[in-house]
Amino acid sequence: MVSTATSIAQKKFDNCIMNASGVWCYDEKELLEVDKSKAASFVTKSGTLQARKGNPKPRYFETNFGSINSMGLPNQGLEYYLDFVQKIQQQNPNKTYFVSCTGFNVQEDVLLLEKVENSGFKGIVELNLSCPNVPGKPQTGYDFETVDMILKTVFENYEGLLGVKLPPYFDIVHFDQMAKILNKYPLTYVNSVNSIGNGLYIDDAQEKVVIKPKNGFGGIGGDYIKPTALANVHAFYQRLDPKIQIIGTGGIKTGRDVFEHILCGASMVQVGTALMKEGPGVFERLTHELEMIMQSKGYEKLDDFKGKLKYIE
Template identity: 50%
Template sequence: MADLSTSIAGVKLPNLFFNASGVCCQHEEELKTLLDSESGSLITKSATYEKRLGNPSPRYVPLPGLGSINSMGLPNEGYEYYLEYAKKYDYTHEKPLFISLSGLCLEDNVKMVEAFVTADLPCILEVNFSCPNVPGKPQLGYDLEAMENALNVLAPLIKKPFGIKLPPYFDIAHFDAAAAIFNKFDNLSFVTCINSVGNGLAIDFETETALIKPKDGFGGLGGTMVLHTALANVNAFYRRLPNKKVIGVGGVTSGKEAFLHVLAGASAVQIGTQLKEEGPQMFSRIKKELEDIMIAKGYKSLDDFRGKVKTL
């Protein structure tokens, strides 16, 4: 049998798969479907300080054969909802709980982090640096100075191991500069990459109309079309962050893409678009497909091939 277990932030996951924050995780009943599935963990919707309804619909549209486009606008129940969920979560369950926080400003992130630290819960925090923060400013992951400033404030507050969600980077110099920042923070335990590829535009050929309503049709791209960008980011940070873990996200529709993420260096794999389209029963299929691939290739554990992609 192939062993799919892994660990993130010093906590064991029975298998490497869970949802990408944003999919099937806004409400408690959705989180329950993840608990009842064969995922190895679960993460909540990215929480803002106050509840948000998000952008007007249509704000998510599947693109058959390619993936999806969305401009959700961070709909969520507000951080207190997820804090209460975390307080009553059964931590004897084999699935660890990850909490995603996405303050619209640093002050909001500080207040949310402080609330979770005060509660002293075994959940694992992931701070989302890949959503817009201040109007007219780039998302935090693209403002390296602001990102380092945020980590200087948040890392000492959190104290225990935590992670950050990142946008995709496209330049080697940006991989180097971002990694140099991350390596300064010992309790920054993992990076999750990638969030959607920002500001794509999908147009219906027949109606000549943008497919989503917000931002004049501009939205984040996910699914199959972002796989290779995701693999590049996973591998770039795996190589540059020797004392941290990487969670891979992007383009996973089967066990094959999950295998490639691990081969690139991922310690865990989150799934978004495919989960949205197929539902949580997807985890049992993809888990079995990855097991079959590993057995066929003679790998007994993820450690046997993690990060071992060959180059020419």
């Protein structure tokens, strides 16, 4: 029998595939659809202290090889997601859920995590350090000193299970520097990667950009980013303390893509653009395709091949 089960922080999951924060997770209806699907779990939209409408539309556009978006963190506010997850947790006491949150400074991050702690939430929190689509706000994940300061402050105030969502890095020295910072803290996992920030897609017939915010600049997802995502997953797998697990995100639309993320060291994967295009039925298809690949290679469980990428000698 082939098993796609996995665990994060000793929490067991029947499957290794779930949604990426920002996709199919805006409200109760979408989250329930993911929960009823073949997905291992769900992560909520990144909740802020107050609800946000996000950027003006059109702010998402699908392309032949992925997508471009500049959503601007539209969300219902962290308390909305905490209330919902608490309710669904009572119905599924053996299931672990993820709540994502993001502040616009370290004080807000601490306040958000205080709300999580006070709510009695027993799942895993994902702190988003990598939103590239809020006008006037830089990506925190590219300011290494700030990341260090945020994590230091956060772990002085918060004792729950915490992972961080990271932007993609493109230089070997940046993998080294960021891993050195991350290894200082009792992180549950890192989620790598968020979209590649500030790409530009053009409708050449109209000679015009395809999304409104930021004059068309937006985060790139889908096929475009898979090689970058795999590189980031494997680079951090090589450098992080084994206690810090990795969730791989980026360019997953087939079982082969899931397999490659796990081969590079991911313990779990998240699906964004393919979920947006296909809906929650994507999880059953991806799981079946992954099982077929594992069966053909004689693998019974993820640990049989996780992180075992081979190099050319």
